[in-house]
Amino acid sequence: MMLASLQAALKSHKKTNLARSLLMGTALLTVTGPLATLPAFADQGATADAKQTNPGHYSFRLGDFKITAVSDGTVMVDFSKLMNNTTPEEVKRLLARHYLGPQVETSINTFVIDTGEHVAIVDTGAGEIFGDFGGHLVENLKAAGYQPEQIDAVLLTHIHGDHSSGLVRSGKMVFPNATVYADKQDVDFWLNPENKAKVNDTLKKGFEWAEQSVTPYLKAEKVEAFSKDGELLPGISTVATHGHTPGHTVYEVESQGQRIRFIGDLLHIRDIQFARPEITIDFDVNSPEAARQRLAAFNDAVEGGYLIGAAHIPFPGIGHVQRDNGAFEWIPVNYSAQVAEVK
Numbered sequence: 001m002m003l004a005s006l007q008a009a010l011k012s013h014k015k016t017n018l019a020r021s022l023l024m025g026t027a028l029l030t031v032t033g034p035l036a037t038l039p040a041f042a043d044q045g046a047t048a049d050a051k052q053t054n055p056g057h058y059s060f061r062l063g064d065f066k067i068t069a070v071s072d073g074t075v076m077v078d079f080s081k082l083m084n085n086t087t088p089e090e091v092k093r094l095l096a097r098h099y100l101g102p103q104v105e106t107s108i109n110t111f112v113i114d115t116g117e118h119v120a121i122v123d124t125g126a127g128e129i130f131g132d133f134g135g136h137l138v139e140n141l142k143a144a145g146y147q148p149e150q151i152d153a154v155l156l157t158h159i160h161g162d163h164s165s166g167l168v169r170s171g172k173m174v175f176p177n178a179t180v181y182a183d184k185q186d187v188d189f190w191l192n193p194e195n196k197a198k199v200n201d202t203l204k205k206g207f208e209w210a211e212q213s214v215t216p217y218l219k220a221e222k223v224e225a226f227s228k229d230g231e232l233l234p235g236i237s238t239v240a241t242h243g244h245t246p247g248h249t250v251y252e253v254e255s256q257g258q259r260i261r262f263i264g265d266l267l268h269i270r271d272i273q274f275a276r277p278e279i280t281i282d283f284d285v286n287s288p289e290a291a292r293q294r295l296a297a298f299n300d301a302v303e304g305g306y307l308i309g310a311a312h313i314p315f316p317g318i319g320h321v322q323r324d325n326g327a328f329e330w331i332p333v334n335y336s337a338q339v340a341e342v343k
């Protein structure tokens with residue numbers, strides 16, 4: 001999907017299948033579906049008829065900690081146009097196995113880690129950039145019992161619009177009491193005007209979103225850019241997984257011997273990339289490294305038997321990885337309605 005075809009689609013005012021495109025730094029994400037009448041992705045005041053039908057939060061205990069998956073919304077993505085190391089036919093076949101068409105309603109998940117001492121959040125969703133598809137983090141956070149002011153650490157897996165744009169609303173910090181943690185290589189890459197100057201107008205959007213979301217925190221001296229793996233907060237450590245972006249990072253949380261890893265964009269589409277981890281997506285800055293990191297993460301999760309929390313696996317995006325005849329399989333957690341509290 002190129003910008004020209006988006007503009008053509010917008011011009012045609014088609015009632016159905018009108019594509020909105022969203023930049024995530026390196027490529028366009030094709031958005032179609034119930035909000036087809038939206039004039040353009042820049043329309044931030046768009047009203048949606050796609051109200052959430054389920055609670056946007058899901059909590060469970062991890063040792064002494066409380067983890068809460070918080071939904072930022074869902075966005076329609078046409079995966080038949082985005083995947084590499086494959087064919088559109090294979091993509092359609094893999095999706096059909098899961099009773100899905102090429103356009104998949106894709107979750108945008110964030111995760112609160114309440115240690116009793118700190119309240120951290122992994123990623124911040126899309127903020128204003130996807131209209132009403134995204135930007136539901138704050139309302140769902142409040143419904144889960146947390147105020148944005150309580151968050152004292154934002155842990156960015158990487159600086160792509162659907163992970164970092166929720167840092168701000170109307171240019172103001174959504175998490176005024178938080179330190180924003182991100183890998184130095186991502187901060188240096190996305191906030192360097194020289195890099196932005198090198199790319200075409202289409203790709204510039206990803207850099208602009210990075211600037212808009214992170215700059216208020218930089219000005220307030222609230223960004224902590226790390227450059228090697230280590231423990232950021234008690235029980236929360238970084239695992240460098242560079243590839244999808246130059247500083248993509250996994251966060252590992254451990255309490256009382258129980259472990260979860262928040263894997264960000266090590267995968268985008270459950271129904272394709274567990275079966276074939278070598279299939280990459282246009283959004284990867286370094287595709288071979290992204291594929292290598294995905295495979296290593298899946299193998300490690302199987303060996304370690306720990307939980308995974310993923311940004312784009314259907315909400316709540318919490319589960320385990322299992323091997324399945326040479327491929328991998330996603331095992332979602334068993335649903336729990338019991339109240340989880342911090343010990």
Ligand SMILES: [Zn+2]
Nearest residue numbers: 024160265283
């Ligand atoms: Zn990404």
